Amino acid sequence: MADQTHIYALKQGLEFWNRWRQEHQQILPDLSQANLSRMDLSQFNLSQANLRFADLTAANLQRTNLRGANLSLANLTRANLTEAYLVGADMTGADVANADLRDADLRNANLKITRFSGADLRGAKLTGAVTDGTIFDNARRRRFF
Numbered sequence: 001m002a003d004q005t006h007i008y009a010l011k012q013g014l015e016f017w018n019r020w021r022q023e024h025q026q027i028l029p030d031l032s033q034a035n036l037s038r039m040d041l042s043q044f045n046l047s048q049a050n051l052r053f054a055d056l057t058a059a060n061l062q063r064t065n066l067r068g069a070n071l072s073l074a075n076l077t078r079a080n081l082t083e084a085y086l087v088g089a090d091m092t093g094a095d096v097a098n099a100d101l102r103d104a105d106l107r108n109a110n111l112k113i114t115r116f117s118g119a120d121l122r123g124a125k126l127t128g129a130v131t132d133g134t135i136f137d138n139a140r141r142r143r144f145f
Contacts, residue, residue, distance in 0.1 A: 002034040002054075010036075014044055021045045032070075042080075072110075 006029045009020045021029075022045075029049040037057040047067040051074050058078040065085045072092040079099045090110045096119055103123040111126075113133040120140045 001030075002032055003030040006030055007034055010041075010044075014042075018043075018045050037075075 032052045040060045042062040068088045076096045098118040108128040115135045
């Protein structure tokens, strides 16, 4: 269950959140099971955050730092993840259907049984990503590197 202090800090906006993260580097944000659907989280520092089971439906995560974040079983359908930094993220079982991941960096991410149906993955970097059981049906993929 999400820490309500962390939810409050997140809802104060980009500048407040990123300053809070800088000042409290020892804290790993717990946003698990939080309803963050349709929120504008672009350019937020969500590295190492626990977003397990979070609802991020149609959220704006453009250029967001999600390095090492736990996004397992999260709902990211229709989310904007263009140029998002997801290196080493755990997205096991996440639903990323119809999301925009153009130029996202997913190197070394755990994408086991992640659903990318209809997602736009053009230009996404997937080097070293674990893709066992990953569903890519109808995903747009120009090149992976």
